[in-house]
Amino acid sequence: MTGIFITFEGPDGAGKTTQVKAFAERLTAQGYDVVLTREPGGTAISDKIRSLILDPAHKEMADITEVLLYAASRAQHVQEVIVPALQSGKLVVCDRFVDASIAYQGYGLGIAIDQVAAVNRLATGGLVPDRTYLLDVSVEEGRDRLQARTGLDRIEQKGAPYHERVRAGFHELAARHPERIQLIHASKPADEVAEDIFADFTAWLTHK
Ligand code: TMP
Numbered sequence: 329m330t331g332i333f334i335t336f337e338g339p340d341g342a343g344k345t346t347q348v349k350a351f352a353e354r355l356t357a358q359g360y361d362v363v364l365t366r367e368p369g370g371t372a373i374s375d376k377i378r379s380l381i382l383d384p385a386h387k388e389m390a391d392i393t394e395v396l397l398y399a400a401s402r403a404q405h406v407q408e409v410i411v412p413a414l415q416s417g418k419l420v421v422c423d424r425f426v427d428a429s430i431a432y433q434g435y436g437l438g439i440a441i442d443q444v445a446a447v448n449r450l451a452t453g454g455l456v457p458d459r460t461y462l463l464d465v466s467v468e469e470g471r472d473r474l475q476a477r478t479g480l481d482r483i484e485q486k487g488a489p490y491h492e493r494v495r496a497g498f499h500e501l502a503a504r505h506p507e508r509i510q511l512i513h514a515s516k517p518a519d520e521v522a523e524d525i526f527a528d529f530t531a532w533l534t535h536k
Contacts, residue, residue, distance in 0.1 A: 331414035335425040338463035339495045340484050341470030341515045343521065347463060348423045350522045351529075353394070355419060363413040366423035368401040373407045377401035382481035387452070389482070395433045395444055402426070403451040410455065417473070425457055427501050432483065434498025436490050459526050459532055462502050463514035467491045 336348045341416045352364040355466055379399050380386065402425070413420050434444040465473075474484055476509040502509040512530050514521050 329411070329414040329457075330417040331473045332419045332459075333410065333414055333422070333457045334420065335422045335427070335457040335460045336463065337424060337427045337431070337460055337498060337509075338514065339465065339467060339470045339491060339498065341473035342463040343473070343518060344423060344463050346518055347461070347514075347521055349524060350422060350518075351461075351525055352421045354522075354526060355421070358372065358417045361417070363409070363418050363420045365405070365409055367405060367419065367425060367428065370405040370410075371424075373404045373408075374401040379397055384480070384482045386482060391433070391437045391439055394437070395429065395439060395447060398429050398433065399447045399451040402429075402448065405431055406408075406452050411453075422457070426452060426461075426464075426500070427460060430501060431494045431497035435500065436486075436494040438493075438531065453532060458536075459506075459529070461510050461528070462498055462511050463521070464495070464498070464511055465515045467495055469515055472519045507514075 334351075336344050336351075338344050348364065348366075352362050356362045366376070368381055369375045377397050378398055381389070381394060381401075410420055410422065426445075429444055429448055430441060433439050434441040456529060470491070471488065474480060499511075502511050510532075512524055512528075516524075
């Protein structure tokens with residue numbers, strides 16, 4: 329595939345959505361053919377699955393159901409949007425991907441990491457991002473930022489110990505895949521965070 333696949337990850341409240349948008353806009357302005365998308369979501373079917381997963385009323389959702397729904401949403405997204413865009417040489421910027429399932433469902437819920445990875449290999453056909461920006465803030469700071477919003481979703485409503493496991497899971501992933509995952513300190517002002525990401529991307533592209 330000739331395109332470039334970039335993903336953004338991080339604990340809830342890390343400012344990821346703002347950064348993904350700024351990154352995509354900057355690259356579009358530079359002439360890249362950018363496809364900006366997100367998970368769970370990115371297609372009509374995947375958006376319906378997103379609503380199912382995140383609905384705060386679905387308190388009874390079994391952990392395995394959650395893993396499989398994220399993976400089902402991803403399978404559709406990969407086949408319908410990501411792979412065709414990469415095949416036509418586009419730069420795909422995706423807000424979350426498989427690392428989120430490893431961190432949230434694997435480390436967070438305590439489901440065996442190799443099983444979460446196996447389900448996701450099936451869902452993605454083994455597609456791995458070229459580069460991943462892991463936006464890191466403390467759980468406390470992330471939760472402070474979330475409090476500013478109204479209506480937390482089912483995952484955001486889980487307690488601090490769960491979110492600590494998720495954050496530790498992301499750190500573990502970054503340590504395991506240093507060639508792909510770039511840790512970004514995200515408690516700084518948003519424009520400084522954006523500069524750090526862009527500087528890394530430019531350097532990475534030059535040495536790729
Ligand atoms: P978002 O806040 O980045 O839109 O993601 C929605 C929530 O879904 C967020 O709390 C992270 C969670 N999530 C998982 O638990 N597993 C996954 O595979 C993905 C993509 C997201």
